[in-house]
Every structure is written in structure tokens, then in C-alpha cells.
Amino acid sequence: MKKTVSTLGTILLFSFILFLFLFGDRLIDVGSSEGFSQSLLNVNTIFVGIVLEALPFILIGVFASSLIQVFVKEEWLVKVIPKKPILSIIPAILVGALLPICECAIVPVVRRLLSKGMPVYVAMVLFVSAPVLNPIVFASTFYSFQGVPEVYWGRMILAALVALVIGYYFVMKNFTSVLKTDAVLVSHNHQTKGFKNKANEILQHMSDEFFDVGKFLLLGAFIAASFQAFFPRDILETVGQSTIVSPVVMMVLAYILSLCSEADAFVAASFANSFSIPAILAFLVYGPMIDLKNTLLMLAYFKKGFVLRFISVVTISVFVIIMLFSVWLGVTS
Amino acid sequence: MNHRLIRAIVLIGYSLLVFKLILTESIQLFISPKMMPFIYTGLVLLVIISLHQLFQKEEHNHHGDACGCHHPPPKKVSHSLALYAAFLLPLTTGFLFTDHVLGSETASKKGVNFGGSGMSLSLTESANDSSSEPMEGTSRAESYLEDPEAYLNSLEQQYDQNPLLNERPKSEEEFASAYTEHAETILSTEGTFSITEDNFVRSLQAIDTHLGELKDKEIELTGFVYREDGFKENQLVVSRFAIGCCVADAVVYGIMIEHPDAASFKSDEWVQVKGVIQSTAYGDSIIPLIEDTTLEKVDKPSSPYVFEDFLILSN
Numbered sequence: 042m043k044k045t046v047s048t049l050g051t052i053l054l055f056s057f058i059l060f061l062f063l064f065g066d067r068l069i070d071v072g073s074s075e076g077f078s079q080s081l082l083n084v085n086t087i088f089v090g091i092v093l094e095a096l097p098f099i100l101i102g103v104f105a106s107s108l109i110q111v112f113v114k115e116e117w118l119v120k121v122i123p124k125k126p127i128l129s130i131i132p133a134i135l136v137g138a139l140l141p142i143c144e145c146a147i148v149p150v151v152r153r154l155l156s157k158g159m160p161v162y163v164a165m166v167l168f169v170s171a172p173v174l175n176p177i178v179f180a181s182t183f184y185s186f187q188g189v190p191e192v193y194w195g196r197m198i199l200a201a202l203v204a205l206v207i208g209y210y211f212v213m214k215n216f217t218s219v220l221k222t223d224a225v226l227v228s229h230n231h232q233t234k235g236f237k238n239k240a241n242e243i244l245q246h247m248s249d250e251f252f253d254v255g256k257f258l259l260l261g262a263f264i265a266a267s268f269q270a271f272f273p274r275d276i277l278e279t280v281g282q283s284t285i286v287s288p289v290v291m292m293v294l295a296y297i298l299s300l301c302s303e304a305d306a307f308v309a310a311s312f313a314n315s316f317s318i319p320a321i322l323a324f325l326v327y328g329p330m331i332d333l334k335n336t337l338l339m340l341a342y343f344k345k346g347f348v349l350r351f352i353s354v355v356t357i358s359v360f361v362i363i364m365l366f367s368v369w370l371g372v373t374s
Numbered sequence: 375m376n377h378r379l380i381r382a383i384v385l386i387g388y389s390l391l392v393f394k395l396i397l398t399e400s401i402q403l404f405i406s407p408k409m410m411p412f413i414y415t416g417l418v419l420l421v422i423i424s425l426h427q428l429f430q431k432e433e434h435n436h437h438g439d440a441c442g443c444h445h446p447p448p449k450k451v452s453h454s455l456a457l458y459a460a461f462l463l464p465l466t467t468g469f470l471f472t473d474h475v476l477g478s479e480t481a482s483k484k485g486v487n488f489g490g491s492g493m494s495l496s497l498t499e500s501a502n503d504s505s506s507e508p509m510e511g512t513s514r515a516e517s518y519l520e521d522p523e524a525y526l527n528s529l530e531q532q533y534d535q536n537p538l539l540n541e542r543p544k545s546e547e548e549f550a551s552a553y554t555e556h557a558e559t560i561l562s563t564e565g566t567f568s569i570t571e572d573n574f575v576r577s578l579q580a581i582d583t584h585l586g587e588l589k590d591k592e593i594e595l596t597g598f599v600y601r602e603d604g605f606k607e608n609q610l611v612v613s614r615f616a617i618g619c620c621v622a623d624a625v626v627y628g629i630m631i632e633h634p635d636a637a638s639f640k641s642d643e644w645v646q647v648k649g650v651i652q653s654t655a656y657g658d659s660i661i662p663l664i665e666d667t668t669l670e671k672v673d674k675p676s677s678p679y680v681f682e683d684f685l686i687l688s689n
Contacts, residue, residue, distance in 0.1 A: 058383060
């Protein structure tokens with residue numbers, strides 16, 4: 042009986058999707074709706090847009106993370122990273138710069154690395170640097186802010202500084218167990234031999250992680266879309282110029298919007314009219330490191346206390362460094 | 375509950391959605407063309423993992439539980455249902471509401487750039503001091519060209535009051551000069567300059583920063599009708615959404631026009647306008663205005679959004 046229901050349900054589901062695929066766009070005339078349903082449609086368009094945009098990056102991220110899971114041996118990691126914690130931070134930042142991973146995809150990757158024995162201070166440096174310090178993000182920032190090198194260089198340099206601070210903080214504090222117990226993978230070597238078995242594992246991991254990570258993407262995308270579609274900008278503009286409040290406002294905005302770091306420069310550009318350069322940079326440096334989307338993702342794998350601690354440290358570091366930068370801007374010329 | 379099968383179907387569903395969007399070209403209602411390589415990659419990966427899930431045998435337990443590397447699906451059926459329902463939501467609404475295009479409602483939330491580029495607005499607001507001369511007129515470049523000495527003097531005055539602003543002039547001249555070439559193209563085109571989907575934002579920015587030089591030039595463009603509170607009856611802004619990488623980051627650009635029948639055009643209707651570049655005051659700044667216009671309703675174009683690499687911004 043149970044099996045029949047189950048099979049029936051599955052068939053129904055598949056038919057439903059097939060039906061949508063074939064006829065979905067002819068069912069409802071979107072042009073004719075008014076008022077509130079327009080707002081909902083706007084939320085939906087942005088929501089689906091964010092999901093579609095993020096999808097490839099999530100998949101690439103879980104692919105990379107699965108590769109690490111299957112191929113990287115703990116011993117190799119231990120060998121490669123300099124023993125002295127202090128020496129390892131800068132190489133970690135450079136490695137982060139080489140991996141173009143956005144801030145949603147970095148979470149499963151870092152989780153894998155931690156499970157494989159990577160020290161916390163190295164992993165968290167990667168966590169904050171990989172989403173920002175990469176050529177794709179630099180390019181989008183450059184295009185969005187041509188003529189304003191303070192922004193496109195500033196973003197990279199300040200982000201690297203924040204990564205340094207984060208690294209050394211975690212060297213000092215020396216956390217050891219930061220993953221939730223059921224997220225920690227018991228250390229062992231995957232003895233599965235042969236290409237076919239390894240491929241199987243990678244693909245299975247990819248599907249599993251897609252659903253694990255994807256549910257947070259959906260939540261974050263929905264919130265970001267609602268925010269974008271409903272929140273009027275002129276409220277923000279009145280606070281846009283103050284030295285202290287405007288970076289804070291931009292950081293909160295970056296947190297809520299949860300935009301992928303490849304795209305956020307374009308959104309930041311739309312605020313450039315109302316906000317000062319340090320505020321824009323606060324948005325561009327903070328957003329790729331911490332946002333609503335990846336907080337939820339982190340909570341899936343990391344202990345709650347650690348997530349809170351991490352967010353606080355990153356937030357304070359970014360804020361202080363932005364403040365120092367705005368003073369520097371004021372002093373030089 | 376056969377998770378593997380359900381997941382396979384959900385994954386196939388997403389593959390079908392992306393596939394259909396690409397086939398019908400509706401993908402550009404969500405994603406910029408330059409992101410397409412990523413979308414293709416995503417599609418390929420989706421198809422691979424969905425087929426893999428589909429053809430898996432039920433029990434694949436070669437590790438045993440000690441490994442913990444399986445991500446067990448939610449234990450409660452209700453949680454599983456919630457999980458898959460969540461995944462089905464964008465899938466369903468994606469299929470149902472594919473062709474919805476963002477319009478005035480969203481534009482008013484995001485703000486529409488129709489000139490004055492906020493350059494002068496920011497400056498006057500930051501200067502925040504009634505004793506300083508408010509910078510009228512957008513085109514810094516224009517004011518500068520008209521009387522370089524006075525321009526620089528007033529700037530100096532303002533920058534003394536607010537050190538953070540000292541960076542600005544350099545970038546604004548750079549900003550304006552980045553569009554000089556295109557402004558010259560517009561000027562040198564015989565007859566009416568046609569603003570197209572390929573040069574939409576660039577053209578509007580060029581007009582805004584070189585208003586003085588481009589006065590009296592005739593242009594034509596297509597966009598949707600947008601209004602803000604405080605517009606006169608005969609005013610409306612012809613605008614379009616410009617997308618950097620995806621619809622979530624869209625920025626809206628437009629240009630104000632005046633036409634005696636403007637009121638009869640509803641917001642979000644698509645219009646084609648032809649007219650002559652002039653200028654007008656709006657708020658604290660001077661913005662481009664198209665006058666002596668012919669205005670006609672047109673069908674919404676198949677690609678309503680524009681995707682230039684336009685993005686040069688003030689500040």
C-alpha cells in the first residue's frame with residue numbers, strides 16, 4: 042500500500058513538472074495583473090533570477106568540494122601548510138585569491154577542508170578571501186566603478202587586510218572544533234578504488250550537498266528578493282552621507298541582500314549616487330564575506346557559537362578598517 | 375519515501391526549466407548574456423547529477439554509518455515534504471511566470487537614473503552647509519568647460535569644508551570624459567541619432583555629461599513609461615532596466631521627455647520617442663529633457679532589458 046502511494050506520488054510529481062515544462066508559460070497572462078500581484082510577480086522574478094544566477098556557482102562549488110572530499114588526503118594538507126601559524130596566513134590569502142568561489146559555494150568547500158584537518162585559522166582566511174579576491178569579482182567591480190580606482194583597488198586591498206586580521210585573530214584564539222558534530226566527517230581515507238567508484242561518490246555528494254546547501258540559497262534569495270522589491274531606496278538615501286552611519290547601513294544592506302560577489306558591484310553602483318566611497322566599500326568588502334545567505338549556510342555545518350563569534354569578528358574588522366580608510370582618504374589630498 | 379527518485383525528478387525539473395529558458399530565449403529576462411557560459415555549465419552539471427540520481431540503485435551503502443559522509447535526508451516526512459516543496463517553488467513559479475518583466479513598480483524602488491547623475495546632489499548634501507554655493511547642473515564637465523576658473527574655485531570652497539570630497543573631481547572628469555567619445559559619435563551622426571539596445575545606457579550617460587554640446591541634437595529611443603510624484607502632466611521618463619549580471623542587480627536608466635499627450639500613456643507602457651535634446655531643472659540639478667517629441671506606443675520588445683558593459687558611475 043505504502044509503495045503504491047509512493048510510486049503514484051512520484052508519477053504525479055513528474056507529470057506535474059512535465060506539464061509545467063510544456064504549458065507553464067501559457068497558463069497565466071502575466072501582463073494583465075495589477076497592484077499587489079505585480080509586486081508578487083516582481084518578487085518572484087527577482088527570486089527566480091537570484092536562484093538561477095547562483096545555481097551554477099553552487100554546483101561548481103559543490104563539485105569542487107566533492108573533489109576535495111574524494112581526492113585530498115589529510116596528510117597532504119598537513120604537509121603543505123607551513124607549520125608556524127603566523128607564516129601560513131599570507132599563503133592562505135594567496136590561495137584564496139586563486140580560487141574563484143562565491144560566498145555560498147565556499148561554505149561546503151571550507152567545511153570539507155576543516156573535516157580533512159585544515160586548521161581553523163587557514164580555513165577562515167580562505168572563507169573571507171576566496172569570495173572577494175578573485176579576478177571575476179575584480180573585473181565586475183572595475184566595470185561598475187570605472188574612473189574610481191579607490192573602489193576597485195580599495196575593495197581588493199581592504200579585503201586582504203581584513204583577511205589578515207581574521208587570520209591572526211584565529212591564530213591567537215586557536216579554535217579547534219568548530220563544526221557541528223554531525224557535520225564532522227570521521228577522518229579516514231576513502232578506499233574506494235577505481236574511477237567509476239570515485240565518480241559515483243563525487244556525483245552522489247554533489248546531489249546531497251545541492252539539497253543541503255540549496256535550501257539556504259532559496260531562503261536567502263527569497264528574502265533578498267522581497268527586500269529588493271518592497272524596500273524603497275529614498276529612506277536609505279537620507280543616511281547615505283554620514284561618516285559612521287552610512288558604512289553601517291551599507292553593511293546591513295549587504296548582509297540582507299546576500300548578493301553573489303560576482304554581481305554585487307553592479308548593485309553597489311546603483312547606490313553610488315547616495316553613498317560615500319567608504320560606505321560603498323563597506324558594502325563591497327563585507328557582503329562577500331558575511332551575508333544572510335551564507336550565515337544560514339554556515340549554521341548548517343558550524344556550531345552556533347562559532348558562527349556568532351566569526352560574524353562578530355568579521356563585522357568589527359571590516360568596520361574598523363573602513364573607518365581607518367575613510368580617515369586615510371580624508372587625509373591624503 | 376524514495377528520496378533518490380524525488381531528488382532526481384526535482385533536479386530534472388530544474389534542468390528542464392533552464393533548458394526551456396534557453397530555448398525560448400527567456401533566459402535573458404533573468405540573466406545577462408555574458409553569464410551564459412555559467413548557465414550552460416550549470417545545466418550540464420544539473421543534467422549529470424539528475425541522471426546519476428535516477429539510475430542509482432536503492433541501496434548504496436558501501437561506507438556504513440560510521441563514515442557519516444552520507445547526508446541523510448530529513449528524518450521526518452513532513453520535513454522532507456517541506457524541503458522538496460521549497461525546491462519546487464521557484465521551479466513552479468519560474469515556469470508559470472517566465473515572461474514577467476520588471477517595470478515601474480520595481481523601478482521606483484530602485485530609483486531611476488534620468489540625469490543629474492546624483493553627482494551634484496551628493497555634493498550639495500554632503501557639503502551640508504548653506505554658505506557654500508550649491509552646484510547647479512549636472513554636467514560638471516559642462517560647467518567646467520563654460521568657466522573653468524569659477525568651477526574650480528567653488529570646488530575648492532566645498533572641499534575645504536569636507537575633506538572626503540577631495541577625491542571627487544578627478545573621477546568626475548574621468549567619468550565625463552569616458553563618455554566624450556560616444557558623445558562625439560552622437561553629435562557627428564547625421565540627422566536623428568538612434569539610441570538602441572546596444573548603446574542605451576552609454577548614450578544616456580553621454581547626453582547627461584555633455585548636455586551643453588549635445589543640445590538641439592535629435593535622438594530617438596524606446597523604453598517603458600515611468601513617472602515619479604511631482605512630474606508635470608506633460609512629463610514622463612522613458613526608461614529601461616539595465617542588467618549587469620542578473621535581474622536582481624538591475625539598474626534603471628531613463629531620460630525625461632515632455633509631450634502634450636504624455637498623460638494618456640500609462641506607466642509601464644512601451645513607447646518610442648523622437649525629439650530634441652534640451653535641459654531642464656529638476657530638484658537641485660539640471661537634467662536632460664527631450665522636447666518637440668513625437669511619442670507613440672509600441673509593443674514591448676522581445677528583449678526589454680539592456681545588457682551593455684555600461685557601468686561607469688559618479689562618486
